[in-house]
Amino acid sequence: MDINPLKEAGADPALLDGWLDRAELARQLALSVDTLQRWETRRVGPPCVRVGRKVFYRKEAVRDWLKEQEARKTGQHKAVAGRR
Numbered sequence: 001m002d003i004n005p006l007k008e009a010g011a012d013p014a015l016l017d018g019w020l021d022r023a024e025l026a027r028q029l030a031l032s033v034d035t036l037q038r039w040e041t042r043r044v045g046p047p048c049v050r051v052g053r054k055v056f057y058r059k060e061a062v063r064d065w066l067k068e069q070e071a072r073k074t075g076q077h078k079a080v081a082g083r084r
Contacts, residue, residue, distance in 0.1 A: 022048075022055045025062065 025046075026033045039045025040055065046065035048055050 016056070018059050019056045020059060020062070022057070025057050 020028070022033055022036050025031075026036050036045060036055075040048055046057055046062045048057050050056075
């Protein structure tokens with residue numbers, strides 16, 4: 001379920017299609033909002049965009065970031081296995 005804060009303000013709801021706010025991404029990844037905030041500060045999480053006080057994540061960018069994490073983890077296992 002996408003959250004669209006502009007819908008309540010009478011703005012075009014399609015404007016944020018494909019974007020998630022921080023609370024929704026935290027829910028979908030089973031993380032706390034605080035974790036996503038820390039990741040943003042440390043620049044280790046998925047890329048985000050700030051609009052005023054709101055933070056948004058593009059769904060496709062989050063998917064790409066997840067794939068990068070998977071590839072990085074897989075590469076680490078191969079490197080460790082190659083040391084034996």
